[in-house]
Amino acid sequence: MPSSETGSPSPERCCGAGVGVHGLFALGSSSEVAFLTDRQRAVALETVVEAVAGRVPVLAGVIDMTTPRVLAHAETARAAGADALVATAPFYARTHPAEIARHFRAVRSRSGLPLYAYDLPVSVHSKLSVPLVRELAEDGTLAGLKDSSGDEGSLRRLIVELGGRHGRAEGTAPSFSILTGSELTVDAAVLAGADGVVPGLGNVDPAGYVRLYQAARDGDLDRSVEEQERLVKLFGMVDAGPEAEMGRNSSAIGAFKHALRLLGVFAHGTTAAPQIQLSDASVALVEQRLREAGLLPVR
Template identity: 75%
Template sequence: MALPAPLHGVIPPVCTPLDPRGGIDTASLARLVNHLLDGGVHGLFALGSTSEVAYLTDAQRGTALEAVIKAADGRVPVLAGVIDTTTPRVLDHARTAAALGADALVATAPFYTRTHPREIAAHFRHLRTAVDLPLFAYDIPVAVHSKLSPTLVQELAEDGTLAGLKDSSGDEGSLRRLLTALGGRTARRTGPAPAFSVLTGSELTVDAALLAGADGVVPGIGNVDPAAYVRLCAAARAGDWEQAAAEQERLVALFSLVDVGPETDMGRSSSALGAFKAALHLLGIINHNTTAFPQRPLSEAAVAEVGRRLTAAGLLTRGG
């Protein structure tokens, strides 16, 4: 389907349910997609970090993406992560995503080896030329070890290479500089609809990003409570910043479940992704809370704590 310009609202990075042996659980994935759509989301980002894309084989990536596209059934755009180390490998994923019917692509800068900004620009331009789908840049320096500068993003926006940016850098100053360079909040809100979409991946400061002129959010915890992010974005679009802040504060409290796994036992990715999946399992949306190996599973005590925090957020009834 054609992407709105700009793409806006809530575009969650879809978790990838796995069976106990690590295979893609397509039935659970279809239920998850319907849960997200029932929550009112405006798009779906398959094969992102929250999807455990870095842990999946190429075949598993294809299976997961095909399942998301089939379940979405054209109701919202599906953005496909084509994340990999080098341009040829990313191109292979991009061609597969296009063949499966993805509506847009999401790519990081190349990584593993250090890459110059001119090489990063050439990477994105080559992808956009080779595969005729809208292309979003994914700025996640914690994973790829390079930061996309506002100047580079603006250049690639103005020449039509990029349709948008998912900013997961955590650098709020850099995001504000980019939004200012793109016209600032007033121009983006009152002028002609911008062709370039700015989406924040910093899900704890969405109200602030929207106030600054961002178009939407890609929230991992949105898998668990998509409707809350939809309410937050609706309040912001209506100029009800008090309500937007109230929704954000509730989501900040809910987000604390990502820390239920002890740092002495597991990495932060294991804890966060395990908590998302434990929550979805407790809510009856997915069959298992399995995470991809070698991530460590949550303990029974940690899963119980996830349940308590879901109950505190009003998402799970006691004993449910």
């Protein structure tokens, strides 16, 4: 179940909708959700829903610091026609697991839409524990989890807790979707029993992640590893911006946006303030990665 994490694409070339992805996650990290005004969020989501036109489900990020703010975003998402919501734990103030559970339960019950948890400790500074996720899966609060924690051991433990690779159909939460957010370990995650991937790099090469997902689901280890290694090299574009000159988020998001511009999806590669823009030399490195990955013709 590959799903692109997208911002506001052109309606003609909505990222991934024509190459076989099973859904779109709008307003996630790669779509600069933390940098957008509420109005910009709404416009981005409305654009995605319009472009998709019901072909695949649209999961809307409602990421914010507190429950009331998330509920406000949830109402906007429901009005825009989103099929499900994606929320992190509350952040800024440190939160206890009991408070995180109350947060997710409030969003689920008051929004009326399926809710996916977004485990993103690098930004939220709170790791969702396996017991907490299992509890919220079993009581129906969460429909699934996007794990962008980078903790592959924790992801594997969750898969095992919910029945393992072969046993989840008869497990404690068979309808719960476990999705990895790691661009670099999709083959391993799917082979271990994850249900799919929501990769930021999927905006740039959605077809590659569809091929990777299918190969892993088919148990074709050689084909899945080959595709994963190609995508690992393509992912190197996130370091196009010099580390001494700009933040890693500025570099990565700038690389994705310029890649989409070079591929004819976006009109420009400008990132939201206060992120630093990629230089021409850095953009040239992004272009080189695209050519090496076969996404642009080799000169």
